[in-house]
Each structure stands twice: as structure tokens, then as C-alpha cells.
Amino acid sequence: MKRQYAVIGLGRFGGGVVRALVEQGMEVLGIDMDEDRVNEYSSIATHAVVADSTDEGVLKSLGVRNFEHVIVAIGENLQSSILTTLILKDMGIDKITVKAQNDYHERVLLKIGADRIIHPERDMGIRIAHQVVSKSVLDYLELSDEYSIVEMVAGSKIEGKSLLEMDIRAKYGCNVVAIKRDHEVIVSPHANQPVQEGDVLIVIGAEKDINRLEDNLMA
Template sequence: MKKQFAVIGLGRFGGSICQALAKQGMEVLAIDTDEDRINKYASIATHAVVADATDDNTLKSLGIRNFDHVIVAIGDNIQSSILTTLMLVEQGVNHITVKAQNDYHEKVLNKIGAHKVVHPERDMGIRIAHNVVSKNVLDYLELSDEYSIVELMAGGLVHGQTIIELDIRAKYGCNIMAIKRGDQINVSPQADEALKRGDILIVIGADSDINRLEQSLFDDDD
């Protein structure tokens, strides 16, 4: 069965989520107070309605508690974001994801019962910062304050060497989860797998260990 999603707030973040869910064939209810935004997504979402999500009766009339997942993507109005989240929690929505503007906003959302809080601007900023600092870091995903997954581009320093020869786990405390080579992805590569220039290594580990690995083996101009 298709999952049913509701997206509240159709700014850049909410709108992109609405489009991505629709492309995956999900049923999406798009909600916003701005009629122009609703008109923009009327042909993308399964249903699109002009509504005030801070009103308890409005949410009940939309049957919001019957949705599998509700995403609160309200922009700069923190008060509306918090009030909407509270209404959703009180109505017993199964899964609520909310966009936070700052750490204080996140603390309040967690206290009132949001199931997941995201910081899209902050997280994207972190990813871009890692990308611009090093040409070898292609992508970055923060798992916690100390652990991350990164994509590292193999250069001349590792070309022709096998995973066991590099001994990355023992020397740097990192694990190679997969290797991308062109259109091919090798998940859990064998120890005798030889790396090639241009390979993309998906590595998991502590941030400090990943930094040591990058500086030692991937910080080259070849």
C-alpha cells in the first residue's frame, strides 16, 4: 500500500519534499495558508488545500491523524510551527517530522513530542563546508556529534593498493562500507580489493579518525 504523507508549509523545504514524495508515488496532502503556493503544487500533490494548520478543528476535518507521516515544514514562524506540532501530537499522529530554525526551537519541539526534528539549512551548511574544504570529500552525512559517513575520492596515494594493504580499519579506526566505481557499487568489499584512482569510498568512522585518514591517504593532488 502507498503511504500517506501530509506536508504542512510549502516553502523551498516543504515544496521539495512534496515533489520528491510525489515522484516516489506516495499519496501527498499539501497544506499551506498561501493560495498561490497551493496552486503551484495542486498538480504535483495528490491533494492540495489552503488551510491553517494551527487550528485544531481544521486538522480534524482533514483527517490528519489518519496519515502515516506528517512533515511540518513551516518557515520562519516558529510559533506556528510549535502550535501545529502540538496539535498533531494531541491528535495522535503516528510520525511527525518538524523543521527547526534553531537549537531552542528544536528543544521545544522535542519536549512537546515531535518524533524527529531536522535542521536542513544547518545540515546542508555542514555538508557544503566539508565539500569546499577538501576536494576529496564528495559528500558528508553526520550520524552524531562524533561519527559520520563520508564519500572520499581515491587519488594517486591509494591507487593500486588493496584494502588489506592500506589497513584502514587498524590504522585509522574507519570502515569502508562500499566502493563506487563508475556505475558499479561494491558493498562490503573484500580485503583483497585493489583501489583505483577515481574510486569513491564510502567510509564510516569517528570524525577525528576520518580527518586523519583523509589527510594521510586522500589529501593529494594527483
């Protein structure tokens, strides 16, 4: 049985979520007050409807309470985002993910019971900044305020050296969880795994430790 998702708000972010979920074979209900947006996604989502998500009766009539996960992707209207989240929480939705506009919005959403808050613009800005500043970082994902997972490309300095020789865990407090080499992905590489120039190391660790690793081995 396919997993069912509802996406409320079919702007750039919400629409992208709809496309990604459908591509993964999920059933998706798209909801927006803008008829043009609904028409745009009517042939993409499993169902797409024009509806006001701040009306509890409307959400109930659409059967939203039967969906295991609802993503609230409402854009600039913070009031609608907050009220919609509150209604969904009262309806007993298992999992509610909400797009936040700022830290104040996030605090309110957490207080009313949102399960996960995302900041797509802020998070993308952080990722781009790391890619622009660093020559070795290809991608960056913040896991918490302190820990991150980073993709960094191996340079000539560590060509032919094994993970054991570099002793990354002991010296830098980071873990290499995978190595990407051409079209191959080496998951949980063993200590004697040699690294080749151009390999992409997927590293998890504290921000300060990742920076030390990059400065000393990747630069």
C-alpha cells in the same frame, strides 16, 4: 497500498519534500495558508489545500490523523510550527518530522514530542563547508555529534592497494562500507578489493578518524 504523507508548509523546503515523495510514488497531502503556494503544488501533490494548521478542527476535518507521517515544514513562524506539532502529537500521529529554525526551536519541539528534527540550512552549510575545504570529500552526512558518513575520492597514493593493505579499520577506526566505480557500486567490499584512482569510497567513522584518514591516505 501507497504510503501516505502530509506536508504542512509548502515553501522551498516543504515543496521539495512534496516533489521527492511524489516521485517515489507516495500519496502526499500538501497544506499551506498561502493560496498561491497551494495552487503551485495542486498539480504535484496528491491533494493540496489551503488551511490553517494551528486549528485542530481543520486538521481533523482533513483527515490528517489517518496519515502515518506528517512533516511540519513551516518556515519563519516558530509559534505556528510549535503549535502545529503539539496538535499533531495530541492527535496521535505515528511519526512527526519538523523543520527547526535554531537550537532553541529544536529543544522546544523535542519537549513536546516531535520524533525527528531537521535543520536543512545548517546541515547543507556543513556539507558545503566540507566539500569546499577538502579536495577529496565529495559529500558529507552527519550521523550524530561524533559520527559521520563521507564520500571521498581515492587519489594516486592508494592506487592498486587493497583494503587489507591499507588496514583502514585498524589504523584509522573507519569502515569502508561501499565503493563507487563508474556506474558500479560495490557494497561491503571484501578485504582484498583493490582500490583504483578515482574510486569513490563511502566511509563511516568518527569525525577525527575520518580527518586522519583523509590527511594520510587521500591527500
